[in-house]
Amino acid sequence: MKVGIMGCGSIANTLVKFKLEEKLNVNLAYFYDLNYDNASKLAQQVNAKAYKTLDELIENSDLILESASQAAVHNSVPQILESGTDVIIMSVGALLDNDFRESLESTAKENGAKIYLPTGAISGIDTVKAARLGEIESVSLVTRKPPLSLGQDMDGDEEQIIFEGKASDAVKEFPKNINVSSTLSLASGIDADVKIIADPKVTRNTHEIYLKGTFGELITKTSNVSSPDNPKTSLLAAYSAASLLNKLSDTIQIGS
Ligand SMILES: NC(=O)c1ccc[n+]([C@@H]2O[C@H](COP(=O)([O-])OP(=O)(O)OC[C@H]3O[C@@H](n4cnc5c(N)ncnc54)[C@H](O)[C@@H]3O)[C@@H](O)[C@H]2O)c1
Missing domain, CATH: 3.30.360.10 (Dihydrodipicolinate Reductase; domain 2)
Structure with missing residues (x-):
């Protein structure tokens, strides 16, 4: 599975670190950020490709992990789902807007795409x-x-x-x-x-x-513990994203 990352900050950094440590079972193939340098720096570390446009990211990815912002969810996730591409959303706050969430749900259903929400920085x-x-x-x-x-x-x-x-x-x-x-x-x-x-x-x-x-x-x-790159973000949030990426290809599925 070729995974595209949208938003190359602290969460994406941790995912790249896990990939380099061989703890991630998926191919982090593509990186995209409003700031191209952020995408390029991470892509280089895992021999992946950095894109300058969201269109290229969507065209090539089997699944896109959003680790950017609530605004990015509003502006970009509808387009991702319209293309039938699955998406993992980190900026889950955007989904408490009921009308928006329902419209994402119907777009996903119409196009055969899935929306995954990782547990994030909590337990239970x-x-x-x-x-x-x-x-x-x-x-x-x-x-x-x-x-x-x-x-x-x-x-x-x-x-x-x-x-x-x-x-x-x-x-x-x-x-x-x-x-x-x-x-x-x-x-x-x-x-x-x-x-x-x-x-x-x-x-x-x-x-x-x-x-x-x-x-x-x-x-x-x-x-x-906070992420070293962003005190607002807990390390566990990135760990849970990595764990979800691995779960998608695990033969034994633990937990509901
Ligand atoms: N679900 C959870 O439990 C949980 C926990 C922590 C953080 N988060 C959320 O995950 C998101 C990412 O967190 P982070 O710590 O990696 O953030 P960060 O600020 O370290 O990095 C965000 C990156 O996304 C880029 N970006 C911003 N808007 C973009 C857009 N529209 N398109 C492409 N790139 C864009 C920025 O340039 C930056 O490089 C944030 O919205 C944060 O609130 C969720």
Whole structure:
């Protein structure tokens, strides 16, 4: 399978590193970025090709992994799906716009393409998906990050709640930070309750999930190391993308 990468920043960097370490079973064949140099630098490392246009990326790839931005999902994913090419979306926040998600879904169906959403920087999504088959009573996410990774410049070491509300609003206010709330909402079928805390005392991005339903109760806590290239992005997000790419070709499939 020839994989094309759209958006050659921190997530794409980690994927290239995994490829060089022979941990990735797919062919990272094509790279595209609004900044051609970013694409070219990564392509060189794995003897791949860098493209200057999205059209070339689409024409040649069997599957495209979006690791760019919510705007890129809005502007480019419809065209990718129209061509019948499968897509993995990292900027999942874009999909909490219900009209947009439904239009992507119908475009994908009409053209025989699939849309994959990796677990990202949280844990427990398998359980959330299974729990949904019963009744879900409540679902919430508490995210705690160092202020700088939330774009906050704070004095002192007092933590501050900078957002409390629904995931669909959180992804609009913090488009680069809270994709996990979208994944949680889409997996549960409920617009999750979200609290974002800027905490000067922490160095890691921490996500806690609280889920109650007829199945019982789930509590998970993921304490993430940031990507060296982008403090807003947790390393686990790229790991989960790599794991999903491998799963697509695995003979034994683990997890739902
Ligand atoms: N699902 C999750 O759990 C999760 C976790 C972390 C990050 N993310 C999201 O994944 C995306 C990528 O994260 P990152 O840390 O690699 O970002 P990054 O900022 O390090 O890199 C993004 C790259 O995409 C390029 N780009 C931007 N818009 C583009 C477009 N329209 N077409 C092509 N290239 C474009 C930029 O030039 C840059 O090189 C972000 O939207 C981020 O919010 C998701």
